[in-house]
Amino acid sequence: METTRVGVVGLGTVGTGVARLLTEHRDRIRRRAGHTVELGRVVVADLSKPREISFDSEMITDRLSDLTADEEISVVCQLIGGLEPARSIMLQILESGKDIVTANKALLAEHGPELFDRARELGRSIAFEASVGGGMPIINSIGQCLSANRIDSLHGILNGTSNFIVSQMEEQGWDFPTALAEAQARGYAEADPRMDIDGSDAAQKLAILSHLAFGARLHWTDISCVGIDELEFVDLEYARQLGFRIKLLAIAQRSDAGLELHVSPTLVRSGQPLAEVRGSFNAVSVVGDAVGRVFLQGAGAGQMPTASAVVADLIDTAVGRTRITFQTLELWSHGEVRVKIRDHSEGSGHYYMRFMVDDHPGVLAEISGVLGRHQVSIASLIQQPEESGHPSGQVPLVMMTHRATEGAAGRAIEEIEELPSVRGSGVRMRVLS
């Protein structure tokens, strides 16, 4: 009987999870693949480092060439993070004639075109379900299950760390630094959490999903991106009073004018599935023209959920499904660009706004006057009782607008911030309508 021998590069959290599934659940994986899929070789940077799993000495190595030269190995899980040496390793593995399974979204978001082109030239495949949403099968759903649809929109909670932090702020009444410290203490946030909290990680994942779902060709840094690092508890509380929760949403929305893409804290009406996603879960709500709305939720990170996605890809590659999918998907190909990316300022939406203002009559008239001149109209307003104001005599003015363009809302806020009775910067967030 045929056997697929697998290589693993990188034995960090996910790599260890993959090795564990392959060694501890051989029978299960053999049943699902219809043949034996076994771990053949593991490449690590430091052989002396203690490992959770012990390997035969001939199986573990610190030389990539031991893996690339091993002709019995046909597929490699490339589980090193970051850009280099991950990129060079990917290329060397492809050149050696092996297929790849990876969880490295940063690498795909940055060097996807190069890597996918090279894989195609060499007749190899790259599977990457684990790069977005951990164990939640969003790549497969878009690439395969929804293939009869034109995807019209995609709204995702794609960064579990941010969602955990915002959930903690909301549930515990904490400010951002306290919630971040808790996330770090619990292992949900890295020591350097910048890419998570500034929205970059979500933007990278949105770029990958947008390539797949819309045939969009863009670099992730072209996506307008606001993180959660300036989010304040008071806004979570006002949102709650208005019947909403705030989530860091990655949004891709198609219209006749093109594809609008952004990542930002967004108000979602309570009770809607995306609003109820708590803790470190990820979720995506996809709308297709035939299927309507499909909602997926799952663990967005973590050792075994991510390993689950990697091993599913491994089985798909071992049985031959990945090769077919990779050939039929136009991911990062040089095919025609089928969607125009819309300039960010042209996009429109409903907005939540908060200003700290001097507590005297006439301020609301001034502010609504500025908004009106920019064609931004107020849909609802929270009027705070006086005791909620600062000791300084300032009070918060919280409002939701009717639909307005991003550009107009931005210009109105800039002008409002210049008013003598308005203190500090205004807060503006999108509202999911």
Next chain:
Amino acid sequence: METTRVGVVGLGTVGTGVARLLTEHRDRIRRRAGHTVELGRVVVADLSKPREISFDSEMITDRLSDLTADEEISVVCQLIGGLEPARSIMLQILESGKDIVTANKALLAEHGPELFDRARELGRSIAFEASVGGGMPIINSIGQCLSANRIDSLHGILNGTSNFIVSQMEEQGWDFPTALAEAQARGYAEADPRMDIDGSDAAQKLAILSHLAFGARLHWTDISCVGIDELEFVDLEYARQLGFRIKLLAIAQRSDAGLELHVSPTLVRSGQPLAEVRGSFNAVSVVGDAVGRVFLQGAGAGQMPTASAVVADLIDTAVGRTRITFQTLELWSHGEVRVKIRDHSEGSGHYYMRFMVDDHPGVLAEISGVLGRHQVSIASLIQQPEESGHPSGQVPLVMMTHRATEGAAGRAIEEIEELPSVRGSGVRMRVLS
């Protein structure tokens, strides 16, 4: 360039949706499949019936033999419901050397073993994503995306009609007959809604999912099944007071003692994703040992959502993925049975109970005495103020129990119903813990 020519048998709601996708979105489907997939022949029972889509006269026929004899057609969407002639038609299509895509869950639940065996013998495949959950990709998720996991449990809202009816009862305060009439008026329920409301439809789908997820070999009528036809608004209201919603849940739960399967109205804690699924949506919450909990929600029925799943299967079949999946999945094979189906009465759970009792002291002591003798203990109780009782002097006694076996809970209720101070039948429902 290669072309896949497709046959469609049955031009009802779903068949028309499939024909529409194939004819109106040829370009999209060609891009997704990497080659042309086109409608070759349509078989209907009555050629004289007016159709939403017009076909060339040589394309539409009332003779199945025109389709089976057409050697250019390699895959057929079999979209006739019911058992016969659907079963015979499936067999004839397979014998003629064509692959099948179907949405007919009743047929698979009843004749799955025969049809799948025959397909394998003939080297053909059967794809059936549309048979469960409409456009929600649950078959693919279990069969492919979660293939690294041992599935531990599966909780589903698998019948959109029932969910619509219960949602309407809850939101409008209606009784069952009123909500059913509304569902029929809106086209969510058939003229004969028996299979939907008595839980049979959900049991058939649960049987299909259990074959796939657990390798269970059972007939759908072996699944313990309670429908929504005796559900009363008062219980929705008491559940709400206790912090729960009632949903018709199809449940498969694995434990060391075997696999427990049942379909019944179940209390789900508000805020949990399954509790918040409203209207005619379907949803499934699956737990795998590696991935943890994955939640899917989508339109469970309807023309275009179901057609979306059929055409995705068609593309999978046209590109060759279905053949691989069909060969590797052990669905309805003669392979070893890997899970024991647990006797229903051995299962255990938390229960919601309601009795109408005479409003005099000592009744609660009598009832809790009976429960105690059967090892069923009360976790919480709603004591109704006197004015909520019937004019007859009866009051409802509502309670939630700690974990108890199904058998003990059933015997206790039988005994309680015999007490002189208890009127009519008791109500018992599971509580999702």
